[in-house]
Amino acid sequence: MEIIPSYSLLEHNTFRVEAKAQWWIAYRDIEDLKKLAKDEYFETLSFINLGLGANTLFLGDYKGAVLHSQITSIEEVGVIDSSMSSDSTPSHLIRVGSGVVWDEFVAETIARGFYGLENLSGIPASVGAAIVQNIGAYGSEVGHYVEEIEAFDLGTGKVLRLCAEEAQFGYRSSLFKTPQYDKVVITHVTFRLSTKPQPNLTYRALAEAFEGVVAPTPLEVRHKVLTIRGSKLPKVEEYPNAGSFFKNPLVSQEKFESIQKEFSSVPHWLSPNGDPNVKLSAAWLIDQAGYKGKRIGSVGCYPLQPLVIVNYGTPLGKEILFFSEKVKHAVRERFGIELEPEVRMVGTLHDNGEK
Ligand SMILES: Cc1cc2nc3c(=O)[nH]c(=O)nc-3n(C[C@H](O)[C@H](O)[C@H](O)COP(=O)(O)OP(=O)(O)OC[C@H]3O[C@@H](n4cnc5c(N)ncnc54)[C@H](O)[C@@H]3O)c2cc1C
Incomplete structure (x- = not known):
């Protein structure tokens, strides 16, 4: 240690x-x-x-x-019989340490012939945080591939083992974000992956990129995802950022219809499981509120993706917070919608850091 x-x-x-x-x-x-x-x-x-x-x-x-x-092991720990899976292909159980860099893990699984995670290529994360956040991209979410999570509760001194259902994965959330779990440390995650490639091209940009290709390989999907990501998102080394700063907000049907009256093509998604609320694009709302590409001092919204707030040179986190408050205010004024940060803030402005 x-x-x-x-x-x-x-x-x-x-x-x-x-x-x-x-x-x-x-x-x-x-x-x-x-x-x-x-x-x-x-x-x-x-x-x-x-x-x-x-x-x-x-x-x-x-x-x-x-x-x-710094738990960085990756090992195959079992196979689930093909009779237990819907497509008669055995699933392989891969146990990985929480300190492994997510994209290195994705690359390694594909190289070893275990498939499923390719759409999640290129997301900057540790394996532990990937679970906490239920990272997602290109029509896929990490929770879908989880068999078991091992964790240690520093409050009680107990080892915990949770299956995917118990982890309560949701949109960028899991049980690990609830206050009862704030003393819990994830140590290992076991993924259930298939040896049979099953390309998931439900996401439009990916489907378009593979138009005319009958069955792209998982490696081809990974490369395409990395290319699309590279063309849309700023590189952290050049433009420091934390990806999407805000979550896409859920609004009532009534609110959605009032916005749709003014903007007939407002991007939206209906919620699954009969939820009457409608999910709106935070990027679109920020754009409409006049913040796409807008910069104040050393902080701004990335011109190609306004949901990403970029640090153009300040050493102070609070300047980024102040800018994000301005974005929130502009969206609230324009649409009456409250954006919720996806980014975790650590420390306060008044006591020099203590949470
Ligand atoms: C350029 C860029 C692009 C991005 N694109 C995407 C994207 O496409 N999809 C997406 O979902 N996200 C995306 N993100 C956001 C980010 O990649 C994810 O939120 C990721 O999970 C962060 O991982 P991290 O290790 O850096 O987390 P950290 O910021 O270090 O921590 C995040 C959370 O995880 C918890 N945590 C970390 N390790 C452990 C552990 N071992 N045990 C318990 N809790 C732990 C922390 O307490 C915290 O709550 C992007 C970010 C950037 C910078």
Whole structure:
């Protein structure tokens, strides 16, 4: 276990803002976590989990411990009989450490001939956070491929094992985002993957890209997804950002119809499971509110994708927060809709960091 006081988080957040952790703790296995759970000083500290920091905005220094997984094993742990699956193909169970970089894991599964995750290529994440956020893209969500999650509760000192259903995956959410789970650390995830390629081309941009191709291979799908992502999203190294800053809002049918009267082509999705609410595109709302490509000082909305807020050079997380508040305000004024951040904010503006 690596424990470092007063540790710079500059390289551990994709907004590249400056912040320090009172303690940086990188753990290598569950034994490290068991030691922490018994440590009297650690008990007095608040702590957060941090993977790549691709969904985190530090508003100031963090007074407490920042826990970072360095569990990086990848192993095949079993096969589920073909008679148990709908398409008579056996599923392979791949157990991976929470500290593995998500896209490296996706590449590795495809190279080993285990398929399913290709549409989720290129998402900057650690495996642990991929579960917490239920990352999704191009018509696919990670929760769909999960067999089991192993975690450690630093509050109770207990090991937890949850199946996908228990994890309550939803739109960019899971059980791990609820307050009862804020002392829980994910250590391993077991995925159920198939050896039979089943390309998922439900997402329009992907279907169009493969028009005329009968059965693209998982590797071809991965490359296409990476190409499309590269053409739409800013590169973190050039334009520090955390992907979508806000969630797509759910609005009532009545609200949707009032907007549709003014904009007949307002992008929207009907909610599954008979939910009467309608999901709107946050990017479209921000664009209509006049913020596409708009920049104030060192922060702005990316011109090609206004849902992405870019840090053009400030070392201060709070400047990014202030800009995001302006975007929220503009959308509220224009449409009466409250945007909810997808990005996690850590620290407060007033106490120099403590959560
Ligand atoms: C350029 C760019 C593009 C993106 N595109 C997408 C996209 O297409 N789809 C999408 O869904 N997201 C996307 N994102 C958002 C981001 O990739 C995801 O939110 C991802 O899950 C962040 O992973 P992370 O390791 O960086 O998380 P962090 O920011 O480090 O943490 C995120 C959350 O996970 C928790 N966490 C981290 N590790 C653990 C652990 N071991 N145990 C328990 N909790 C843990 C943290 O407490 C926090 O709540 C994008 C981000 C960027 C920068």
